[in-house]
Amino acid sequence: MAADPHDFDVSMATGIGWSSRRLREGLVRRVLMAAALLSVATTIGIVVALAVPTVQFFTRVSPVEFLTGTEWTPLFASPHFGVLPLVTATAVTTFWALLVALPLGLGCAAYLSEYAGRRTRKIFKPLLEILAGVPTVVYGFFALTFLTPLLRDIWILPGKGPQIYNALSAGLVMGIMIIPTVASLSEDAMSAVPDDLRAGARALGSTARQVTTRVTIPAALSGIIAATMLAVSRAVGETMIVAVAAGGTANLSLDPTEPMQTMTAFIAAAALGDQPTGSIGYQTLFAVGSLLFVITLIMNIVSIRLVRRYREVYE
Amino acid sequence: MSDADEPMADPSHELADQDRPAAAEAPPLAGRIPRATGRTVPDAPEEIVINVADVAIYYGSFCAVGGLTVQFGRREITALIGPSGCGKSTALRAFNRMNDLIPGARLTGSVSYRGQDLYGPRVDPITVRRRIGMVFQKPNPFPKSIYDNVAYGPRVTGMKVPNMDDVVEEALTSAALWDEVKDKLRQHAFGLSGGQQQRLCIARTIAVRPDVVLMDEPCSALDPISTAKIEYMMTELADEYTIIIVTHNMQQAARISDRTAFFTTEVDDATGRRSGLMVEFDRTAKIFSTPSDQRTEDYISGKFG
Incomplete structure (x- = not known):
């Protein structure tokens, strides 16, 4: 007779193995929880560290002057604390960056997801991600050394053309920098649209272009919005490009051929100088930092709302 | 037109209009005479819409299905049946050139639509698909409102429509969905049940007024009640449209189709690969009572498949 398959020890309490396993599980759980808490605590710490000098700043400068003033000379003997020139500079460079990154990034994503063959996609996507690195x-x-001279040489529009430091080339190059972000994330979103929908649209006599514009892009809109918002955040927060190429003078202007200083570029420049702790110059850094933080926070909230609103759930 | 076709064609148009509101209140599913037995199907189609002669379809060098010779008659329902892997869906996709979208797919033999070579050099597959629509196995509504789903086809094809609302209402009515959705046309299509989604896809297909509607196992993802609704609707649609349906369900083929093509699989001795083959094409009544091929009879009687 064959061995009875049920003929083994059915006792559930197995002694030593059990308690040591429980100990290890508990340890893993705690380590992971600590990791999670640490990131939350860090964020809170940063907010507090930003908030304290910012509050001190606003005891010396009225928020109205800060937010509506048009002159930014915080480190001068007779200082002015109007942050608008920095905000517009950020807006101008971001605008030009998006003007480059959105069409090229979305075009790239649409090509890779809707037209390119599997092989092309396999070669193209890693290349794109190198650009992000x-x-x-x-x-x-x-x-500074390539695009600005080139723009100055080929300038045909009225006006003097771009100055050595200008918002235009900083913005355009920033756009090139964020193309991979837009392209890669949008491509993921578009590839996630089920092929059933493409087949359905094709069977109704859609061209490849109509499938892309009327089915895939609307269906992937949530992901495309997320990609766009991330691109905006990166452009707003980008420091090095604008510090190097856009110049260091606060300048309230919408003309991208002029030099301007963005919020980030100001922080970088001022932090490099020696601002004694507690001085108004020191506190200014934190006030601008807080403003930047609030702007990106609002953008993130808006983006989460938009992404939820347009999310499609497929089986 | 013969007297066999006459009673179906003309009075039915009037009948349909009076019938439909009532039909929606209480779907007269029970007691309806199966189409295949309820009418006389002529030996050969009166008016051939799609003529398929000696077609084989390949993916690369692999022959997916061969031996296709079928005539699809106007306002008839033709069923393609057979076991899994017999190439019936591949065959179906060849009739509106959906196979063109699969890299490496090609076709030998001739498919002609109303006398024109469907694969002729000057034929635009986009135009073909506007005349020959398709409904898929899994309901695939677009992530848009019910209204926009139906209006999609007329919009992309640039159809001249005096009033889109009428087009949408008419298509949804023909697909027996109007009464269920008329108060929520602006709601998202994903809120509908599976059966409703499939009827929406059918409405979307007929909104462009195609000549032929291809259906690839349209009920296989649905429950029996939804299936019954769609089957009934198909018999109604056949008053206006030529319908070709792939089905796994032999009873379904027997209930609704006028003609049936039976496919089987066959193993290539040299390569050991399994490919599809069309075995027999005839009136449904004949296929299910006295098929002429032994393989058909074995399948029908449940000996395999």
């Missing part, structure tokens, strides 16, 4: 200071140098 180039240090931004290299991009900044590229803007």
